[in-house]
Amino acid sequence: xxxxxxxxxxxxxxxxxxxxxxxxxxxxxxxxxxxxxxxxxxxxxxxxxxxxxxxxxxxxxxxxxxxxxxxxxxxxxxxxxxxxxxxxxxxxxxxxxxxxxxxxxxxxxxxxxxxxxxxxxxxxxxxxxxxxxxxxxxxxxxxxxxxxxxxxxxxxxxxxxxxxxxxxxxxxxxxxxxxxxxxxxxxxxxxxxxxxxxxxxxxxxxxxxxxxxxxxxxxxxxxxxxxxxxxxxxxxxxxxxxxxxxxxxxxxxxxxxxxxxxxxxxxxxxxxxxxxxxxxxxxxxxxxxxxxxxxxxxxxxxxxxxxxxxxxxxxxxxxxxxxxxx
Amino acid sequence: xxxxxxxxxxxxxxxxxxxxxxxxxxxxxxxxxxxxxxxxxxxxxxxxxxxxxxxxxxxxxxxxxxxxxxxxxxxxxxxxxxxxxxxxxxxxxxxxxxxxxxxxxxxxxxxxxxxxxxxxxxxxxxxxxxxxxxxxxxxxxxxxxxxxxxxxxxxxxxxxxxxxxxxxxxxxxxxxxxxxxxxxxxxxxxxxxxxxxxxxxxxxxxxxxxxxxxxxxxxxxxxxxxxxxxxxxxxxxxxxxxxxxxxxxxxxxxxxxxxxxxxxxxxxxxxxxxxxxxxxxxxxxxxxxxxxxxxxxxxxxxxxxxxxxxxxxxxxxxxxxxxxxxxxxxxxxxxxxxxxxxxxxxxxxxxxxxxxxx
Numbered sequence: 001x002x003x004x005x006x007x008x009x010x011x012x013x014x015x016x017x018x019x020x021x022x023x024x025x026x027x028x029x030x031x032x033x034x035x036x037x038x039x040x041x042x043x044x045x046x047x048x049x050x051x052x053x054x055x056x057x058x059x060x061x062x063x064x065x066x067x068x069x070x071x072x073x074x075x076x077x078x079x080x081x082x083x084x085x086x087x088x089x090x091x092x093x094x095x096x097x098x099x100x101x102x103x104x105x106x107x108x109x110x111x112x113x114x115x116x117x118x119x120x121x122x123x124x125x126x127x128x129x130x131x132x133x134x135x136x137x138x139x140x141x142x143x144x145x146x147x148x149x150x151x152x153x154x155x156x157x158x159x160x161x162x163x164x165x166x167x168x169x170x171x172x173x174x175x176x177x178x179x180x181x182x183x184x185x186x187x188x189x190x191x192x193x194x195x196x197x198x199x200x201x202x203x204x205x206x207x208x209x210x211x212x213x214x215x216x217x218x219x220x221x222x223x224x225x226x227x228x229x230x231x232x233x234x235x236x237x238x239x240x241x242x243x244x245x246x247x248x249x250x251x252x253x254x255x256x257x258x259x260x261x262x263x264x265x266x267x268x269x270x271x272x273x274x275x276x277x278x279x280x281x282x283x284x285x286x287x288x289x290x291x292x293x294x295x296x297x298x299x300x301x302x303x304x305x306x307x308x309x310x311x312x313x314x315x316x317x318x319x320x321x322x323x324x325x326x
Numbered sequence: 327x328x329x330x331x332x333x334x335x336x337x338x339x340x341x342x343x344x345x346x347x348x349x350x351x352x353x354x355x356x357x358x359x360x361x362x363x364x365x366x367x368x369x370x371x372x373x374x375x376x377x378x379x380x381x382x383x384x385x386x387x388x389x390x391x392x393x394x395x396x397x398x399x400x401x402x403x404x405x406x407x408x409x410x411x412x413x414x415x416x417x418x419x420x421x422x423x424x425x426x427x428x429x430x431x432x433x434x435x436x437x438x439x440x441x442x443x444x445x446x447x448x449x450x451x452x453x454x455x456x457x458x459x460x461x462x463x464x465x466x467x468x469x470x471x472x473x474x475x476x477x478x479x480x481x482x483x484x485x486x487x488x489x490x491x492x493x494x495x496x497x498x499x500x501x502x503x504x505x506x507x508x509x510x511x512x513x514x515x516x517x518x519x520x521x522x523x524x525x526x527x528x529x530x531x532x533x534x535x536x537x538x539x540x541x542x543x544x545x546x547x548x549x550x551x552x553x554x555x556x557x558x559x560x561x562x563x564x565x566x567x568x569x570x571x572x573x574x575x576x577x578x579x580x581x582x583x584x585x586x587x588x589x590x591x592x593x594x595x596x597x598x599x600x601x602x603x604x605x606x607x608x609x610x611x612x613x614x615x616x617x618x619x620x621x622x623x624x625x626x627x628x629x630x631x632x633x634x635x636x637x638x639x640x641x642x643x644x645x646x647x648x649x650x651x652x653x654x655x656x657x658x659x660x661x662x663x664x665x666x667x668x669x670x671x672x673x674x675x676x677x678x679x680x681x682x683x684x
Contacts, residue, residue, distance in 0.1 A: 042536040153625050183396040184563060188607035188621050210537055213566075213609030217616060236613040254541045256566040257611045258593060264570055266542030270506050 003204050004031040004054070004091075004172055009066035009076075011049050011058065021275045023049045025228035026066075028301070031172065036198055036205040038215030038236070040251070041225035044271060047208045050225070051174045054206075055091055056083030070172070088115045092165040094158070096177035101161050102149040108135075108160045109145030115167045134163040138193060155186035159193065166197070172204045173197075179214065191218055212255050216240065221308075224248050227271050227282035230301060234308020244310035246287045281313070289314055345423035346384040347557040348408065348525055353381045353417035355403045359630060375629045377403040378414070379581035387524070387555040390548065392568035392589070394561075394604075395578035396626050401561045404578075405527045408559070409443055410434055422524060439469050442518035444528040448510035448535075452502045452517075459498045462486065462517045469521060485516040489546060508539030512546065519550070526550070529561045544571050565608050569593040574663075577601045580629055580637045583656065587664030597659040597666035599644045636669070644670060 011024035024046040031037050039047045052058050054068050056076065068076035075086045095101040103111055112131040116122040122130050132142035138159040149157055158178060165173060175194065179187040195218050198205045207219055215222050216236050223233040224247065232245035243249040247267075256264045269286040272278055281299050284290040291313070299311040355378035361370050378400040385391050393401040406412045408419055410426060419427050426437045445451040452461055462482045466472035472481050486494035489512040502510055511531065518526060528547060532540040548571055551558045562568050568575050569589050576586040577600065585598040596602045606620040622641045627633060633640050639649040648669055656665040658674035 042538055155625060183626075184565070184604060184607055185396060185622055186625065188619050189623075191609075192619070192621060211609070212537070213611050216611055216613040217609040240612050251537060252611055254537050255611055256541070256544075256564075256570040258566045258569050258605065258608050260570075260611070264541040264544065266508075266540065266545070267538035 001033050002030045003033040003035075003071060004029075005067070005069040006030075006050070006054065007067040007069070009050060009053060009068065010064065011046070011053050012063045014061045014063075015275060019275050023062075023228055023274060024053065025274075025278075027225075027228075027230055029223055029230065029233070031204045031206060033171070033204055034198070034202045035221065036195070036207065036219040038219035038222035039206055039208045039225060040210065040212055040215055040222055042210055042271070044274075045225040046228040047225050048176055051093070051176060051206060051208055055087055055093055055174065056080070057087075057093075087119075088165075088170065089119050089121065089168045090170055091172040091174065092168065092170040093174040093176065094161050094165050094178050097181050102157060102164075104149055107146055107148055108140075108152070108163075112145070112160070112164050112167050115164065119168050121168045130167070131163070134166055135160070137166070137197070138163045139189075153186075154182055155189060158182065158186075158190050162190075162193065162197070166201070169201075170203070172206070174206050174208070176208045177210070178207070180209070180211075187214075194218065212251060213257075224251065227278065228274055229282070229311065231283065231312070232308070232310040233301070234304070234306070234310075238306050238308055242306055244304040244306070244308075244315055245283075245312045246289055246314070247283050248310075250286075250288075281311075344387075345420070347387045347389075347422060347555075348385040348559070349418075349420040350384065350404070350408065351382050351418040351420075353378050353404065353407055353419065354415045355400070355407050355412060356415050373630055376581050376632055377629060378407065379629075379632065380417075381578070381581070381583055383576055383583065383586065385525070385557045385559060387557055388551055389574070390551050390558040390560060390572045391574045391576060392560045392562055392572035393576050393578060394563065394565055394568050396563065398580075398626050398629060399578040400581040400629070401578050402529060405443070405529055405559065405561055408525075408527055409438070409441055435469065439471070439521045440523050441525045441527065442521060442523040444511075444515055444518055444526060444531050446530040446534055448507060448514045449502070451514050452510055454502055456502075457498070458486070458500050458502075458505075458513055461502075461513055462520050465517055465521050471521065481520055482516075485520040488519055488550065489513070489516045490542075491516070506539065507535045508542055511535060511543050515543075515546065515550075524555060525557045525559070527559045527561070530563070531560065532567070533562070533564070540567075547571070565593070565605060577604065580626065580632060582637065582667065584638065584668070585659075585666040586656065587659070587661070591660055591664040595660055595664075597664070597671050598638075598668045599642050599670070600638050601666070603643065636667075646670075 006027060006029040009024055009027040013021040013023055015021055027050050041047045053064055067074060070086055070090055075083055109131045112134055113127045116127040131145055135142050135145050140156060140159055179190050207215060209215060219236055222236050222239055223230045226247050232248045239248055240252060250267045253265045254267055267286055272282050280296055281294040284294040293313045299313050301309045301311045304310045304315055356374040356376050359373040359375060381404055395401050407414045418425055421437055421440055459482060462485055463478055466478055472478040483494045486497055491497045491512055532543050547558055550556050560572060572589050575589045575592040576583045579600050585592060585601045596605055603620045603622050606617060635650040635652055636654055639645045652669055654667045654669050656667045657671060659666045659671045660674060
């Protein structure tokens with residue numbers, strides 16, 4: 001059952017001199033209840049902007065169009081009253097770098113209690129009791145709730161941030177690069193915790209990251225973003241074994257694997273500027289398989305063989321010339 | 327996997343006749359811990375962080391060694407000691423046969439030229455007000471090298487070409503903010519190369535860069551060391567990168583090297599339980615490749631309180647009674663080069679096993 005629906009989401013940021021940056025260019029994404037989806041891409045591709053838009057947390061310099069529905073009800077609106085009842089109660093978020101997400105002058109427990117009182121899910125002693133349970137759930141002794149964030153290690157802070165996100169019992173958890181600043185072993189602990197909590201609590205998870213192997217480990221499905229749009233989406237296995245967009249294939253090829261023995265290849269060139277209109281395929285200048293049609297016509301996301309979808313003209317060519325092969 | 331083939335290709339006899347490019351022996355680096363006024367009044371003992379606690383390794387010309395480990399394992403302190411940015415408490419560091427451990431700051435100047443550092447964040451390591459030309463020229467001016475203007479210009483162009491920014495003339499007058507992350511890191515490398523160093527120490531050289539350009543910078547470092555006499559010590563937390571680009575890997579834990587060997591040996595046949603755990607948690611690209619990760623609890627212990635016996639024993643999944651008292655030394659595991667510091671390691675050659683040690 002589709003829990004969260006994002007339809008044709010656009011985000012523009014105002015730049016100086018009446019220019020605009022078209023950061024998100026028509027993103028559509030469905031997330032089922034209990035599903036773990038990765039949103040993958042490089043810096044500037046619009047992945048973080050997309051999830052901030054879902055939560056209604058974009059700054060006032062941003063304008064948003066499109067639709068975000070939670071259980072069928074529209075929650076995307078410039079009116080704060082529309083998004084607010086859902087924020088943290090239905091959709092919560094874990095940010096990159098937990099030190100910045102936590103308040104340095106409040107105890108960890110107080111920060112877990114705060115959203116409960118703010119959103120009216122629990123108060124006083126009941127809220128504190130719940131905070132203790134949440135801490136235990138993320139692997140922190142409840143007594144440690146009386147401590148301040150700076151007394152915690154990076155991994156413990158990220159656990160505390162996770163407890164904070166779960167305070168109001170949300171249905172959807174958005175996690176933006178939750179392990180980027182952490183060591184490998186601590187990263188493994190947090191990813192395991194994230195996956196286990198999503199499973200146990202039946203949470204839908206959207207994991208935003210630049211790190212394909214992290215998504216491969218945690219998520220069943222992923223959407224690959226490039227230049228503000230989703231260029232390919234599908235089951236993680238299908239993306240790795242038969243990618244249908246050259247960018248997906250090249251991203252995997254640029255990622256070193258512990259036991260792989262193929263060459264690790266960088267992707268030449270750089271993404272297009274998003275403050276100008278894009279003609280044709282946004283990836284064509286970096287693509288090793290671009291042809292004349294890519295110059296003129298911007299490909300749209302379409303169903304592909306093997307499940308999921310991709311935005312690449314190569315998929316219209318006769319079989320044997322698919323976008324995944326070199 | 328070209329990185330490893332090259333080790334074999336590098337003529338061992340050439341390596342043996344000349345002193346290694348870098349030779350580090352029993353390096354110890356400590357930092358004092360501030361007691362604070364209360365501690366001083368209470369006459370608490372002065373304590374020290376044992377950041378590096380007896381590290382030995384060497385590097386040949388044309389070779390790339392990866393130092394891997396979690397934060398606090400001492401990999402960055404080791405690098406800083408090699409550059410003499412910090413002074414080691416004891417041990418010996420020799421560059422090209424020259425002991426630099428006790429050189430005065432004046433005498434160090436020449437060595438500083440021979441050993442260049444590449445930092446993690448090219449957004450911070452480059453001066454935003456310097457054009458590319460100035461950024462690459464600066465080291466020559468500091469070291470009084472490069473001759474006249476024309477000669478320096480030639481060297482700048484050459485360094486830019488070596489880092490594959492072509493045509494170099496196109497980049498000369500750009501500012502860092504006009505460049506991509508990958509291009510910035512290449513400029514930082516060019517600024518190191520312009521002094522014609524023998525050794526590059528690269529501290530997490532790609533971790534701040536986008537995935538699509540990381541491979542390019544790593545391949546550049548790989549090409550540079552293959553092309554000439556340059557050696558590279560790469561500090562990284564990313565085992566996949568180390569496995570693909572380094573000839574040898576040294577795994578550090580709490581100030582010690584706990585396993586060391588050719589990259590393929592360490593990655594495919596790890597002998598130290600820490601290395602085994604570390605490798606098991608590295609996420610793989612292929613979702614079908616989900617082996618059960620062996621997640622160690624807690625965080626690396628504090629280098630102020632190094633555990634007795636084997637320093638890994640409190641977190642070790644294979645811990646035995648004797649590990650609480652024996653502090654194991656590195657010994658050959660699967661080949662003479664592949665060594666691990668664990669009591670469980672079956673010595674590679676029975677005869678190589680010292681009598682009386684169990």
